[in-house]
Amino acid sequence: MPAIIDHGTTRDGLIQFRRRWTPAGPARASVLLLHGISEHTGRYEHVGDRLAEAGLEVVGIDHRGYGQSGGRRAHIHRWSDFLDDVEDQLEEVRSLGLPTVMFGHSMGGLITLSYCLDGRPVPDLAVVSGPALGVDLTSKQRVFQVVGPVVRRVSPTLEIREEFDPTVFASDISVGEKFRDDPLRPDFVTVGAAMELLGALEEANQRLASLEVPTLCMHGSEDKLVPAWSSEPLASVAGMDRIVYDGLGHEIFNEPNGLEIVDEAIGWIDAHLD
Numbered sequence: 001m002p003a004i005i006d007h008g009t010t011r012d013g014l015i016q017f018r019r020r021w022t023p024a025g026p027a028r029a030s031v032l033l034l035h036g037i038s039e040h041t042g043r044y045e046h047v048g049d050r051l052a053e054a055g056l057e058v059v060g061i062d063h064r065g066y067g068q069s070g071g072r073r074a075h076i077h078r079w080s081d082f083l084d085d086v087e088d089q090l091e092e093v094r095s096l097g098l099p100t101v102m103f104g105h106s107m108g109g110l111i112t113l114s115y116c117l118d119g120r121p122v123p124d125l126a127v128v129s130g131p132a133l134g135v136d137l138t139s140k141q142r143v144f145q146v147v148g149p150v151v152r153r154v155s156p157t158l159e160i161r162e163e164f165d166p167t168v169f170a171s172d173i174s175v176g177e178k179f180r181d182d183p184l185r186p187d188f189v190t191v192g193a194a195m196e197l198l199g200a201l202e203e204a205n206q207r208l209a210s211l212e213v214p215t216l217c218m219h220g221s222e223d224k225l226v227p228a229w230s231s232e233p234l235a236s237v238a239g240m241d242r243i244v245y246d247g248l249g250h251e252i253f254n255e256p257n258g259l260e261i262v263d264e265a266i267g268w269i270d271a272h273l274d
Contacts, residue, residue: 003041017062019041019059021060029101029269066186106130130226223248
């Protein structure tokens with residue numbers, strides 16, 4: 001069943017676009033769904049619907065600057081702005097009086113981990129897929145890592161564009177082609193946003209050992225955007241579970257067996273709710 005659409009307002013006054021998937025019967029837990037970079041919650045209709053079918057109340061937010069939420073496109077002033085939005089939405093989700101699960105993909109997975117390490121009110125459980133904890137930098141990106149801070153001081157909203165490769169998302173190239181043609185997909189990221197993401201990535205890696213929220217990490221072995229090696233440190237953190245799916249790409253929920261993987265996440269959630 002398609003999501004119900006509503007809107008909220010961030011603490012600094014931006015419109016926040018939200019999708020809600022509600023189970024037919026009483027919900028046994030609530031899920032806050034966090035999407036990745038350049039995308040939006042509309043790409044998670046099948047995920048939200050599957051979670052709701054399993055009795056979970058799901059709320060997905062379009063991050064500021066993405067999808068149909070407000071804010072300058074593909075830009076973030078401070079990484080903490082993302083965390084503020086998540087904190088406020090998590091508080092609303094918690095008002096349902098149910099156990100809460102944060103469920104993030106790629107940049108949304110990094111936001112999830114970063115949030116849980118930031119000393120804020122945490123969810124009961126977390127599920128992350130392909131969390132953006134590391135990248136194999138191209139020579140161009142390595143140069144940017146050096147000059148980015150200087151460029152940011154002069155022009156933080158300068159737009160960076162790279163060639164779009166539809167083959168890196170899932171084994172079915174049509175997944176990437178459909179994303180490429182999505183009118184809500186910004187084809188750039190700003191210098192400021194890129195530097196904030198890299199800084200958050202580095203900080204999260206430094207603090208992973210202190211993560212206390214029980215977390216499931218799911219990663220495709222053939223992920224070309226966020227390589228599987230980047231989430232290996234999670235496997236050694238107490239209370240964490242990590243599954244690597246052989247032969248799958250970055251968007252594991254958009255692989256042919258994607259809904260089966262969602263079901264595995266549901267099974268893990270159920271086991272940790274008992």
